[in-house]
Amino acid sequence: MNTSLQKAASAKAGIQTKIPRILAVANQKGGVGKTTTSVNLATALSAIGKRVLLVDLDPQGNASTGLGIRRAGLRTSSYDVIFFEVPVTEVAQETKVPGLYVLPSSIHLSGAEIELVNESRREHRLESALRTALPYDYVIIDCPPSLSLLTLNALVAADAVVVPLQCEFYALEGLSHLSKTIERVKQTYNPRLDLHGVALTMYDGRNKLSAMVAEDVRAYFGDKVYKTIIPRNVRLSEAPSHGLPAIIYDMRCSGAQAYIKLAKEILRREKTMAGEIVGNKQQNNVIKAA
Ligand SMILES: Nc1ncnc2c1ncn2[C@@H]1O[C@H](COP(=O)(O)OP(=O)(O)OP(=O)(O)O)[C@@H](O)[C@H]1O
Numbered sequence: 567m568n569t570s571l572q573k574a575a576s577a578k579a580g581i582q583t584k585i586p587r588i589l590a591v592a593n594q595k596g597g598v599g600k601t602t603t604s605v606n607l608a609t610a611l612s613a614i615g616k617r618v619l620l621v622d623l624d625p626q627g628n629a630s631t632g633l634g635i636r637r638a639g640l641r642t643s644s645y646d647v648i649f650f651e652v653p654v655t656e657v658a659q660e661t662k663v664p665g666l667y668v669l670p671s672s673i674h675l676s677g678a679e680i681e682l683v684n685e686s687r688r689e690h691r692l693e694s695a696l697r698t699a700l701p702y703d704y705v706i707i708d709c710p711p712s713l714s715l716l717t718l719n720a721l722v723a724a725d726a727v728v729v730p731l732q733c734e735f736y737a738l739e740g741l742s743h744l745s746k747t748i749e750r751v752k753q754t755y756n757p758r759l760d761l762h763g764v765a766l767t768m769y770d771g772r773n774k775l776s777a778m779v780a781e782d783v784r785a786y787f788g789d790k791v792y793k794t795i796i797p798r799n800v801r802l803s804e805a806p807s808h809g810l811p812a813i814i815y816d817m818r819c820s821g822a823q824a825y826i827k828l829a830k831e832i833l834r835r836e837k838t839m840a841g842e843i844v845g846n847k848q849q850n851n852v853i854k855a856a
C-alpha cells in the first residue's frame with residue numbers, strides 16, 4: 567500500500583495520521599533492560615490512550631516474542647521496511663494490548679549490517695519509513711546491543727534517546743562512547759536528536775552497590791536521570807515467556823508499577839522538551855530577524 571492509500575485507509579477508520587514522536591531505546595551494552603523498557607513503556611503509553619508502534623530492530627526479536635508474536639509465521643518484518651521500503655502499516659502487527667502495534671524483527675536483520683553498507687542513504691532508511699504521516703502518536707524503537715548501522719538508523723530517525731542503565735558495577739562503562747555517538751549523529755545526520763533521559767534498571771534495594779551506582783550515574787548525568795527507578799523484579803523477567811508485557815501479566819507487581827510511573831514521568835518530560843524546542847525555534851527566528 568502506498569502512503570496515500572495508507573492515509574485513506576486510516577482516514578476511513580477515523581484515525582488521524584501525523585508524524586509520530588519517535589523515541590529510541592538504546593545502549594550498546596547487552597542485557598541492561600532495553601527490551602523490557604521498550605515493551606513496558608510502549609504498553610504504558612497505550613494504556614494512557616496513545617496509539618503506539620513498537621519497532622523491533624534487534625535480530626534477536628525479544629520485543630516481538632515478548633508481545634506474543636510468533637516470528638516463524640511472519641511474511642514481512644522491520645527488515646522489509648528498511649530494505650524494500652514496504653510501508654510500516656503493512657508490516658505492523660496488532661498486539662493483545664489495545665492501541666499497541668509492533669513492527670516485528672526477523673533473523674534476516676542479522677545480515678543487515680553488511681547488506682546496508684552498499685545501500686544508498688544507508689543511515690536514513692528507517693527515518694524515511696517513520697518520519698511520515700502514520701496512525702501513531704508514539705514510535706518506540708528497541709535497539710540491538712551495539713552501535714551498529716541499525717542503531718545508527720534508529721538514532722537518525724528518532725527525536726530523542728532513552729538510555730536504560732543497569733545498576734551494576736560497570737554501568738557507566740561505554741557510556742561516554744554512547745554520548746559521543748549521540749552527539750555525532752546530532753551534528754551529522756539529525757539535529758533534532760536529544761538525550762531524553764537515563765533510566766536506572768534492575769535496582770536492588772538490598773544491595774549497597776545499586777545505591778552507589780545510582781549515585782554515580784546521577785553525578786554524571788544530573789537531571790537527565792529519571793526520578794523513577796526500575797527495581798529488580800522477577801515478574802518482569804517472567805512476563806515475556808507468556809508473550810505479555812509485565813504491565814498486563816501482573817499489573818500490581820513492583821516492576822509494572824515502576825514502568826507505569828516511568829511512562830508518566832517521560833510524558834511530563836516530553837512537555838518540558840516540547841517547550842524547549844518551541845523556545846529554541848523562536849530564539850532562532852529572533853536571531854535570524856536581527
Ligand atoms: N527490572 C528487572 N528485574 C528483573 N529482571 C529484569 C529486569 N529488567 C530486565 N530483566 C531481565 O533481564 C534480562 C535482560 O533484559 P532485556 O532483555 O530487557 O535487556 P536488553 O538490554 O534488551 O538485552 P539485549 O542487549 O540482549 O537486547 C531479561 O531476561 C529480562 O527479562
Ligand SMILES: [Mg+2]
Nearest residue numbers: 600601624628
Ligand atoms: Mg533487547
